[in-house]
Amino acid sequence: MEENRLFPVFFKLNRLHVLVVGGGNIGHEKVNAMVQNCPEATITVVATWFLPEMETLAHEYHSITLLQKEFSCGDLLGKDLVIAATSDRELNHSIWEKAKCSKVLINVADTPELCDFYLGSIVQKGNLKIAISTNGKSPTVAKRLKQVLQEAIPDGLDEVLNKLQVIRDKLKGDFSEKVKQLNKITEVLVQDKDADKA
Structure with a gap:
C-alpha cells in the first residue's frame, strides 16, 4: 500500500525569494495563498499578462514584483523556490527542467510528479x-x-499558546526536563471526555 512519504516543513517566506511563472488564475491562487500566510513574502511573478486581481495583489503587497515578459533562465537567479503556474504544460515542463538544472525547488501546478513540494x-x-x-x-x-x-x-486556542509560552520561558532544567513539565501541564488538552463523565 502506498504511503505519504512527504516531510512537512514550514518555510519562512520573508527570508526566501519565490518565483511564480504565470499571471492567470493558477498563479494568482498560489501568490494569494503565500501572502495570506506571510504578508512579507518576497515574490516575483513573471508572465506575459496578468489578471487584474494579480495586479491588485501587487499593489496591496509591496513585496510582490510583477515582470511582464516571457520566462527565461535568468529569472531563476537568486530564487529559492519556483512555482510553475501556467496553463501551458510544455512551458511548465521547460521551467521544471531549468529549475532542476539550477538546483531550485519547484512546484508545477497540477502535476504532482514534477513537484519537489506541495502547497x-x-x-x-x-x-x-x-x-x-x-x-x-x-x-x-x-x-x-x-x-x-x-x-x-476553538478560537481561544491562541490565548492558551501564548500562556504556555510564558510558562515555558519560566521553566527550569534542561530541554528534556522542560518537555516533561510541559507534557504534564498540557495533559488536560487530550483528556478522555468519557473518563471525565465517569
Missing part, C-alpha cells in the same frame, strides 16, 4: 498552523478537512 490546505487559528496533504491525490479532500478542523479548533 497544502492550511488551517490557522492565531499562532497554530496546520498543513494538510493528501500526497497530491485529492486537493478537494484536503479542503474539506480544512473546513472541519477550522470549525473544530
Whole structure:
C-alpha cells in the first residue's frame, strides 16, 4: 500500500525569494495563498499578462514584483523556490527542467510528479498552523478537512499558546526536563471526555 512519504516543513517566506511563472488564475491562487500566510513574502511573478486581481495583489503587497515578459533562465537567479503556474504544460515542463538544472525547488501546478513540494490546505487559528496533504491525490479532500478542523479548533486556542509560552520561558532544567513539565501541564488538552463523565 502506498504511503505519504512527504516531510512537512514550514518555510519562512520573508527570508526566501519565490518565483511564480504565470499571471492567470493558477498563479494568482498560489501568490494569494503565500501572502495570506506571510504578508512579507518576497515574490516575483513573471508572465506575459496578468489578471487584474494579480495586479491588485501587487499593489496591496509591496513585496510582490510583477515582470511582464516571457520566462527565461535568468529569472531563476537568486530564487529559492519556483512555482510553475501556467496553463501551458510544455512551458511548465521547460521551467521544471531549468529549475532542476539550477538546483531550485519547484512546484508545477497540477502535476504532482514534477513537484519537489506541495502547497497544502492550511488551517490557522492565531499562532497554530496546520498543513494538510493528501500526497497530491485529492486537493478537494484536503479542503474539506480544512473546513472541519477550522470549525473544530476553538478560537481561544491562541490565548492558551501564548500562556504556555510564558510558562515555558519560566521553566527550569534542561530541554528534556522542560518537555516533561510541559507534557504534564498540557495533559488536560487530550483528556478522555468519557473518563471525565465517569
